[in-house]
Amino acid sequence: MDLYQIYKMLLDAFGEQGWWPLTDEGEVRPKHTGKKPSKERERFEIVIGAILTQNTSWKNVERAIENLNRENLIDIQKIDEIEINKLAAIIRSAGYFNQKARRLKDFVRFLIDNYDGKLENLFSLEMRRLREELLSIKGIGKETADSIILYSALQPIFVIDAYTKRIMKRLGLGDKNYDELQEMFMSSLPKDQRLFAEYHALLVHLGKNYCKKSKPNCKVCPLNGMCKYPDNLN
DNA sequence: TACCAGGTCCTCG
DNA sequence: CGAGGACATGGT
Secondary structure, eight states, X not given: OOHHHHHHHHHHHHOOOOXXXXXXXXXXXXXXXXXXXOSHHHHHHHHHHHHHTTTSOHHHHHHHHHHHHHTTOOSXXXXXXXXXXXXXXXXXXXXXXXXXHHHHHHHHHHHHHHHTTOHHHHHTSOHHHHHHHHHTSTTOOHHHHHHIIIIISOOOOOOOOHHHXXXXXXXXXOOOOHHHHHHHHHHHSOOOHHHHHHHHHHHHHHHHHTSOSSSOOGGGOTTGGGOSOTXXXX
């Protein structure tokens, strides 16, 4: 049972997830449409979402993004200009709002200082270099950097999150750290952005609805047959 | 009520 | 390096 077969089982069970959620023109609420970000505004919305969702449920992030949309703040210059306390109040529902307001402002400041305030300039870097640049920004760790690279810059890197770690551990595929898990996925799968995006989304769906931290739904889990702990013994 | 949610930084050993 | 605390809201 290899990682690609697991992918196919999840896709079979859940269908296409349509990540990353994006806000349509004229709307305020992000939706999973499967549409790739084509405009700067859409790419930036993904960056914002990736930062706001750090250790926070997407539901809470969604409200914050709705607020930002209403105020037309999904804009690099406007985030740079707005007073930090006002920004913090607007993203309040996302939790850690003071810290995250600072991180959003740090990100756009970095972009303005080094890349003429344009994501396209930053994203034109080769993937490894892009990752180094993102990781040099305070508040952007591995998962956030990789989410931005995969879903906003559309380059093929595999995102590891708490769900992925928990699922791999429970399946019996190893209690590994971020780098080890990423290496495991990327060395055994075709380096394809679409595949990596869909796979990660499927793992999130599995982790959120089946392989939950407490009270997992092992009985109806599509991976039950190949799991090391099919009855939640761990 | 306590735990959980699509982490990261800082400090300390 | 890895463990432990801080950061904070909203749902169950």
